[in-house]
Amino acid sequence: MISQKAKYALRALAALAQADPEEPMLISEIALQQSIPKKFLEQILLDLKRSGIVVSRRGKQGGYLLLKPADAITFGEVLRLVDGPIAPLPCLSQTAYRKCEDCDGEHLCEIRHVFARVADATRDVLFNTTIADAVEGAGDTKAPVRELLTA
Template structure:
């Protein structure tokens, strides 16, 4: 299950993807449009800025813009940034691998073999689905971001 913070991050990115590319969106505008608490959104946008996904502009016409295109930001990248490792078991993590405490041998573990397939399938979907795919999903066979996040 993904965190509320990750859902909000994905929704904020979707809002920015749908905005005019050269007109920054204010935090209050994103918060209201996406029903995200403003203070929480500030923290999320700061994390996204540090990661190079968004940029902020100061001043009267300030706000946030996508720094990368929506087609370059995958769901997997956002989830890994916000929630950490995606793998269902620590011994399957690509970024935070560690041996399970009760492990007698990974090659013999029936549980690991099954969850390795789950992890591979999950990564395949998450890292091949972009914010642009989700935003464009309403007119295609892919689900829009709100549907993807409410499951």
């Protein structure tokens, strides 16, 4: 399962993707629109800013904007940023590989073989689905981000 923080990050990005790209959105606007606690959202947006996904503007016309285009921000990128490794087992992680403590050999592990297929399929979906895809709800298999994140 993904964390609540990751769900909020994806919903905030969806809100920014649907907004006028020239008009920054205030944290309070995003929080109200997406039902995200404002203080929590502030932290999330700071993390997204540090990773180069969003940018903030100060002043009267201030707020947050997408720095990267919505079609270049994948669910996988955001989940990995917010929640860390995506793999179901540490021995399958691409970013934080670790041998399982009770492992007698990865090539013999039946559990690893099954979850390797799960991890590959999951990565395929997450790293090939963008915020733009989710917002557009393109095709039968891609629901709008709000539906995906409240299911």
